Amino acid sequence: MSTVVDEILAANAQYVSEFGDRRSLPLPPARQVAILTCMDARLDPAHFAGLKEGDAHVIRNAGGRASDDAIRSLVISHKLLGTQECLVVHHTNCGMQLFTDEVMGDLLAQSLDTAVLDGDRWRDIGTGPGSSAGRSIDWLTFRDLEESVREDVRRIRQSPLLPPTLPVRGFIYDVTTGGLQEVMVPEG
């Protein structure tokens, strides 16, 4: 039995004991907003955006990218569950700026085990088998943080499955301050 899962289940038992009124929350988000952000462990969207259970859809992946799957989620959010606004939140010191598709393809080909970052070079220390399947994947890395926000805001705005009038705004979260800074993305 994993220690981490044990701890999570103990914390969950505590949560259940204090659940209260949350038992009757409706399915559609009360504040009609969806937030697309990174999976990064340092980000807690409920905390940094002041959201409580029932308020907002939260979509997270590596980078907070407007992948096809994120857009699938946003379309369900708007079309079926009534969200009327979307925020894209990328962040400083993002892992997606620390590698390229080529680096990831090479690392995975060598071993599937966790690699280490030595200065600015990734080094494989694993001994397990690798796979070349990583070479055919777009890992959605980026170099320029503001540009990645603009790109993803535009990608959502231009989705054929979301109304062009749906407000989509972009932000950068600073992991050293907790602050959100808007990235202006002109329409069109």
Add this chain to the structure above:
Amino acid sequence: MSTVVDEILAANAQYVSEFGDRRSLPLPPARQVAILTCMDARLDPAHFAGLKEGDAHVIRNAGGRASDDAIRSLVISHKLLGTQECLVVHHTNCGMQLFTDEVMGDLLAQSLDTAVLDGDRWRDIGTGPGSSAGRSIDWLTFRDLEESVREDVRRIRQSPLLPPTLPVRGFIYDVTTGGLQEVMVPEG
């Protein structure tokens, strides 16, 4: 200016003022765990699993499905950032059980605006244009909740880009109690 975004930015200013030690959190998740769960507004993984900033990667999409994009995120999480365990958390009363690909394709073809659920039938009330592009998308809906958890746990375990030894466990979150219940998924 949107009221919701104004409120979010006001809440964020408060968060910044109390940020404290979080400013120096490292990038890799301290508890070396990744949680894949649904975007549903009622779910707050940090709360229900007792996670604080810096602890865990959180990946969220419509349904908490092990989509290609979720697996992209999990591979980055394990290969580059050291997570050594993965939890899949689906939940009761999930929106993904309330429609099918055919229903969604029809609704989007009629209008991109938000539809309403009338008993167990979706009804388009929007007047904006629609798009047939929704017909070619796999929306990753499901009927059987436990089976969807098993399917996604297996999909992650079988990924050619994650070690077969990576522990992957499945859970159902009950939106009426806040509780997590494990879904056993035999290996192989």
